[in-house]
Amino acid sequence: MDDLSPVLVHHIVNTLGWPALRPLQREAVGPVMGGSDALLLAPTAGGKTEAAVFPLLSAMERERWTGLSVLYVCPIKALLNNLLPRLETYCGWVGRRVGLWHGDVTSSRRRALLRDRPDILLTTPESLEAMLVSVNVDHRTVFSGLRAIVVDEVHAFAGDDRGWHLLAVLERLSRVAGRPIQRVGLSATVGNPEELMEWLQGSSRGSRPRAVVAPDVVGTPVLPPPGEIELDYVGSVANAAKVIAALHRGEKRLVFCDSRQLVEELGAALRARDVTTFLSHASLSVDERRRAEEAFASGRDCVIVSTSTLELGIDVGDLDRVIQINAPSSVASFLQRLGRTGRRAGSVRNCLFLALDLDSLVEAAALLLLWGRGYVEPVLAPPEPRHIVAQQVLGLALQENKIGRGLWAQSWNGLAPFDRSAEPIVAHLVNEGFLERDGEFLFIGPEAEARFGRRHFMGMTAVFTAPPEFTVISGRQEIGRTDPMLLTEAVEGPRVLLLAGRSWKVTWIDWKRRRCFVEPSDLRGKARWYSPGLSGASYALTRACREVLLGADPPVSLTRRATAHLAEAREDALPTVHPGGTVVRRTDHDLRWYTWAGFRTNAVLASTLGSLADESQRIDDVWIRLAPETAVGAFRTATSAAHLVLPHVDEEALRGLKFSEALPRRLALTTLATRFADLPHAEAVLEEPVRFLVDR
Incomplete structure (x- = not known):
C-alpha cells in the first residue's frame, strides 16, 4: 500500500479493517496510478471497484486534480445507485466528493452538480451524451478537468452497440477536455482480455501504455467441490416452484430466469406456496424493484426471482444459494451468477440448475461442459456499426x-x-x-x-430501441410496464395481468398516454413481453449440446431425474448426431440438415444453399430444412463449391436497429446481415463430412 495516499491507507487498515490489499488491488496500483490504460479482471465481488478507485483517488491527491476529474460509468442505473454510498465513503476519507447523474436524478439535483462539480461522477454513456448535446450544460467547462474514466462491467458494453456508442463519446470527451483520458475497465472473466483491452483504448491503441491485471482469473479454473453445482430436471414452472419451496428452507436464494415472463410466472407460483418471494426485472417500476431488493437484502428465509438485472454486481446482501432456471445464454453470464455466492468466510460458491424441458436440460449440461473446460466466450464488438x-x-x-x-x-x-x-x-x-x-x-x-x-x-442519446410499453398503475402506485399486445388481444371475461408476481384486473386503459389502470385480483393473470430481433445459440454452445447428446457429461452432480431425462434426450437424438460430421436426414415429413452449428452459422448456410433451402423456414440453432426434392448429388455439389452468402434480412428487422432510417436502405440491411452471420464457422461446417440418413 506504500504508493497509495497515506490517508487512504489509514482508512483501509483501520476503518475497513483490511490487513492487506487483494492481489488484484495490489497489482493495479502501479499501472493505474502511473496513468496507463488498464483492464482489471476478477470474479464477482473480487474488489474491482476498489482496485480502480483507490489508485485514482491517490493520483488525484498526488497530482492535485481539480474539478470533475473522474467519470465512473456503469451499464445500468441500479448499479450506480448501489455504488454511490460506498464511493461517497471512500471519497470522503480524502476530502473529495462524488455525484450521481442519470435519468432518474432530478433536474434540481443536476443543476446543483453543475454549480458545484464533484470530483467523481457516476453516470451512464447515455447521460454523458445528453450532457454533451444539452443547451443547459457548458460541456467545455464541466469536462475541462477530466483525467480518467472507469468503465464498470466493460464486457457488458463491448458486446453490443452501447460499446461503440461509449467509445465514440469518450473520443469526443477527450477533444472537449483537450487531453487523452485514461481508461480503466472492470470486468469479470472474459475469453479475450487482450483484445478487450485494445478495444477499450479506442484511438489510443498502440500509442498509450496499457495493462491487463488479472491475478485471480489466470490458469485452470478452480471448480467448486462436488455437489455444489447440481443439474436437475423438473419439467414445469409448477415443479420448479415445488423444488425451490422444499429445498434450503431458512436460506436466502437468488433465482435467475432469462425472461420477464418466466420471472412473473415463477414468482406467482412461489407465492402460492407461501414462500416469501420478491421479483426484479426491467419492466417493474424503479420503486417496486428497489423495495424488493431492499427487503430481500434485509431478509433471511426468502427468495428473489430475477432476470439478468441482478447479475451485474448489485448488492442484495449475503446469499446462500443461486438457482438457475434452464440455462443462461453464456458461460460468462453463469460465472457472474455463480459469483454471487460464496462470499462469506467458510461458504462456497454454488448453483442449482432446474431444467423445465429436455432441450433446456441438454443446453444446461452443454454450458456446464464448456465451463468445466475453462471456456469463456470472447467478447466481440458488433461489426460495422x-x-x-x-x-x-x-x-x-x-x-x-x-x-x-x-x-x-x-x-x-x-x-x-x-x-x-x-x-x-x-x-x-x-x-x-x-x-x-x-x-x-x-x-x-x-x-x-x-x-x-x-x-x-x-x-x-440512447442507441438501443425500447419496445413500446404501457405503464401499469394501481391507485397512485406505479407497478411497472406491460406489453400492449396483452391489452389488445381478445379475452373472455375480465382482462387480468400478472406483474410484480401479483394479479391485476384492468379497469381502464388510457391509450393516448399509454397508461393502464388496474386493481388487485384473485383471478389468474397473464404476463408476456415481446422481444424484437433475431437471436440464437452460439456455435460453441450448440456444438457442446451435440457432445452431450453423444454421451459427454459435465463435471457436476446430476440428479437421478436429470440422468434419466438426458438418456431420453440422447435416445431421441440418435439419428441427428454424428461424431465425425453433420447429418442430412429424410423423414416422411421433411428433409433436414443437422449442422449443430448455432443460429448465425445456420443463417449463412441457409442463405448460401439458395433454392436448396426451404425459403419459408425460421432459422434454427441445430438444423436447416432443405427443399423436399433436394437430391444427394445436388446437395454435395452446392456445399462443395459454395461461396458464402450473407443471410437475407427482412426489412421489418430494421425496426430493431435504431437510427437505421438515417442510413441508405442498402447499408442498413447489409449492417444487419453482417451481424447475423458467422462466416468462419459456416466455412468450417462446409468442410465437414456429411452422413445421409433415410427413415424407413
Whole structure:
C-alpha cells in the first residue's frame, strides 16, 4: 500500500479493517496510478471497484486534480445507485466528493452538480451524451478537468452497440477536455482480455501504455467441490416452484430466469406456496424493484426471482444459494451468477440448475461442459456499426451547433468507423435533410428535427430501441410496464395481468398516454413481453449440446431425474448426431440438415444453399430444412463449391436497429446481415463430412 495516499491507507487498515490489499488491488496500483490504460479482471465481488478507485483517488491527491476529474460509468442505473454510498465513503476519507447523474436524478439535483462539480461522477454513456448535446450544460467547462474514466462491467458494453456508442463519446470527451483520458475497465472473466483491452483504448491503441491485471482469473479454473453445482430436471414452472419451496428452507436464494415472463410466472407460483418471494426485472417500476431488493437484502428465509438485472454486481446482501432456471445464454453470464455466492468466510460458491424441458436440460449440461473446460466466450464488438456513425455525426452537430464539412472526423481522433470512411453516411445525411449545409458548415436539418427532435432530442442519446410499453398503475402506485399486445388481444371475461408476481384486473386503459389502470385480483393473470430481433445459440454452445447428446457429461452432480431425462434426450437424438460430421436426414415429413452449428452459422448456410433451402423456414440453432426434392448429388455439389452468402434480412428487422432510417436502405440491411452471420464457422461446417440418413 506504500504508493497509495497515506490517508487512504489509514482508512483501509483501520476503518475497513483490511490487513492487506487483494492481489488484484495490489497489482493495479502501479499501472493505474502511473496513468496507463488498464483492464482489471476478477470474479464477482473480487474488489474491482476498489482496485480502480483507490489508485485514482491517490493520483488525484498526488497530482492535485481539480474539478470533475473522474467519470465512473456503469451499464445500468441500479448499479450506480448501489455504488454511490460506498464511493461517497471512500471519497470522503480524502476530502473529495462524488455525484450521481442519470435519468432518474432530478433536474434540481443536476443543476446543483453543475454549480458545484464533484470530483467523481457516476453516470451512464447515455447521460454523458445528453450532457454533451444539452443547451443547459457548458460541456467545455464541466469536462475541462477530466483525467480518467472507469468503465464498470466493460464486457457488458463491448458486446453490443452501447460499446461503440461509449467509445465514440469518450473520443469526443477527450477533444472537449483537450487531453487523452485514461481508461480503466472492470470486468469479470472474459475469453479475450487482450483484445478487450485494445478495444477499450479506442484511438489510443498502440500509442498509450496499457495493462491487463488479472491475478485471480489466470490458469485452470478452480471448480467448486462436488455437489455444489447440481443439474436437475423438473419439467414445469409448477415443479420448479415445488423444488425451490422444499429445498434450503431458512436460506436466502437468488433465482435467475432469462425472461420477464418466466420471472412473473415463477414468482406467482412461489407465492402460492407461501414462500416469501420478491421479483426484479426491467419492466417493474424503479420503486417496486428497489423495495424488493431492499427487503430481500434485509431478509433471511426468502427468495428473489430475477432476470439478468441482478447479475451485474448489485448488492442484495449475503446469499446462500443461486438457482438457475434452464440455462443462461453464456458461460460468462453463469460465472457472474455463480459469483454471487460464496462470499462469506467458510461458504462456497454454488448453483442449482432446474431444467423445465429436455432441450433446456441438454443446453444446461452443454454450458456446464464448456465451463468445466475453462471456456469463456470472447467478447466481440458488433461489426460495422454504421447506424451509430450516423447517430454520432448528428450528436456532434447538436453538441457544437455547427460542424465543418472537412473537419468533423477529427472529433473521433481517427477512430474507425467514425473516421473519413464515414463520408458516404454524412453525404446521405445531407442529401436526405438530416443535416443542412451552409458553405463549409453542417447543421442539424429538418429531417433530424422531425424524427429525433422530441423532448430536446432525448431519443438521440440512447442507441438501443425500447419496445413500446404501457405503464401499469394501481391507485397512485406505479407497478411497472406491460406489453400492449396483452391489452389488445381478445379475452373472455375480465382482462387480468400478472406483474410484480401479483394479479391485476384492468379497469381502464388510457391509450393516448399509454397508461393502464388496474386493481388487485384473485383471478389468474397473464404476463408476456415481446422481444424484437433475431437471436440464437452460439456455435460453441450448440456444438457442446451435440457432445452431450453423444454421451459427454459435465463435471457436476446430476440428479437421478436429470440422468434419466438426458438418456431420453440422447435416445431421441440418435439419428441427428454424428461424431465425425453433420447429418442430412429424410423423414416422411421433411428433409433436414443437422449442422449443430448455432443460429448465425445456420443463417449463412441457409442463405448460401439458395433454392436448396426451404425459403419459408425460421432459422434454427441445430438444423436447416432443405427443399423436399433436394437430391444427394445436388446437395454435395452446392456445399462443395459454395461461396458464402450473407443471410437475407427482412426489412421489418430494421425496426430493431435504431437510427437505421438515417442510413441508405442498402447499408442498413447489409449492417444487419453482417451481424447475423458467422462466416468462419459456416466455412468450417462446409468442410465437414456429411452422413445421409433415410427413415424407413
